[in-house]
Amino acid sequence: MLIRPMTTEDVPTAEAISADAFHALDLSRRRPADPEPQRRAPANAAGWIARTEKFVATDPGGCWVAEDDDGVLGFATSLRREDVWCLATFAVRPGHQGGGIGSRLLAAATAYGVGCERGMLAASDDPRATRSYHRAGFRLHPQLTLTGTVDRSALPAVTGLRDGVPDDLGWMDDLDRSLRGGPHGPDHEPLMGISRLVVAADRSGYAYTNTGGPGLIAARDEATARTLLWECLAGTEGRAEVAHVTVANDWAVDVGIAARLDLATRGYLGLRGMAPPAPYVHHGAVL
Ligand SMILES: CC(C)(COP(=O)(O)OP(=O)(O)OC[C@H]1O[C@@H](n2cnc3c(N)ncnc32)[C@H](O)[C@@H]1OP(=O)(O)O)[C@@H](O)C(=O)NCCC(=O)NCCS
Incomplete structure (x- = not known):
């Protein structure tokens, strides 16, 4: 397993991993009153790709992928804006989660934030995510949705x-x-x-x-x-x-x-500092 910087060529694969990972999470955590979870629509995928290509350009040190012989299995994108480091997105391909890939990706991304007094991330309800963020020193503040x-x-x-x-x-x-x-x-x-x-x-x-x-x-x-x-x-x-x-x-x-x-x-809104x-x-x- 190699953890290496993300390139523009990786972005469409990262988008597909993110769409699959969040769709699977939404299905697994759906509450009875929730509408049927939908995988990210193609129009929104284009926006995701454009935004992530910008992160790779502005913050190449904050964007990482995990790769083995089968290809890219996960990624983390993050950015630094003066005193604040932000985790933009973080996902591992369903079927490969829970095996330590995410922990290595998050370590690479948080290293980019060293020197920033503050840190922010919007955490899903996935216990693998909340455990990882807590371990990385983030306080988890519950989010409300209307x-x-x-x-x-x-x-x-x-x-x-x-x-x-x-x-x-x-x-x-x-x-x-x-x-x-x-x-x-x-x-x-x-x-x-x-x-x-x-x-x-x-x-x-x-x-x-x-x-x-x-x-x-x-x-x-x-x-x-x-x-x-x-x-x-x-x-x-x-x-x-x-x-x-x-x-x-x-x-x-x-x-x-x-x-x-x-x-x-x-x-949760995860915050540090x-x-x-x-x-x-x-x-x-x-x-
Ligand atoms: C969140 C995610 C990126 C983590 O990547 P991962 O490779 O699955 O995570 P890891 O295997 O490195 O495990 C992370 C932590 O969760 C723990 N863990 C693993 N499987 C678990 C499970 N089924 N339940 C609870 N904790 C679990 C690990 O032990 C580790 O904790 P530790 O460091 O205290 O030992 C991945 O699970 C994912 O893509 N989830 C869906 C999308 C998502 O929620 N992304 C985060 C957006 S904020």
């Missing part, structure tokens, strides 16, 4: 927001530095490619969102965060999901419940 169809009669009139433009990225990065210790920097470009960027006109916060719900919300104050979340919910079509809400962000629970979404727990950011709803990969 799902359902937004009650449109509950939507308030929202003011003070506008669509974001590239000129906004500077103050957005400063806001991220204050909230989590590092900017999103090069991670904005892929987010802007697949999501709508909405910002507070007074520069007090921003959100990336699409028709399924918000991907990331960062704000200086709770009032702005609530306004941004309502705007995200107004743009949803069909089933909406507000994922990655920590208990430090119960403003998001207030809004989700008021929109008649259902509350459940799913996964920092408390859960707020008002903040992290992104699953770029945190």
